[in-house]
Amino acid sequence: MGIEDVLYSIGEKTEETARRVLGSLRFLLFPSPSDTPPTPGPIERSIKRVLTPHELVSLRLQLGFLTYLLAGLAVVFVGSWRGYLLLTVVYFLYLRSFLIANRDFFIEYEPYRAFYLGLSVIAATAYGGYLLVRELKPKPLYFYLYLVIVSLVVFIFRYWFKSKYGRDYTYGVVEEVKNDLVRVFVHDDIAANVKPGYYWVPKVEDVKPGRVVKLLVENETLRSAKPVRIIEVYIGDQSSESETTPKDEME
Incomplete structure (x- = not known):
């Protein structure tokens, strides 16, 4: 490879790097809603099933x-303001x-926005407060008191979130009907505290593969909620790769 080829290759890589940096800065400073659904990256491709756009943005x-959280812990350990x-x-x-770029790909945008913004503010304040308390060098009792206050704030936020956005139902798509049971696919649903996955629930009338159903969920102590039965069946076929929430009802 001649010197001209080497210089040309370096120029191409420099231009590509500059384009990526400018693109990242533009994304951070001037975001706009995207028309293109997110595509799986290396981490998402390691999951052995197809992820919907909603699941992709929720996972990210x-x-x-x-x-x-992890980077903040490392910074707090070093003690660098x-x-x-x-x-x-x-x-x-x-x-x-x-959030702005992917708002159209959430099944229900506001609960996710409130949840992650709220927790992020609490985490940022907790880290900053801990650095301040450590600089003041109070007695060990004050450190324990500070942790208690942070924990109390987290519990208050959790109560507020459940009061404003929480619900005891979610939506799913029927995948299989077997004897008196129905296998339903449910998206990640932060408002109902349900994890994504497949759930078996008792069979009801008018249920068949492809139909969207409304499911009652029951909370379990220190665990995510679990769909327990179908309370409504919507006419119209869908698949587990599409949105499971009837938009008209949510709006």
């Missing part, structure tokens, strides 16, 4: 928040941009 929100502020600003810019 969880991974983004978890990354911030500059690192904490930089990390927090970048994370909130990302969170804002991600």
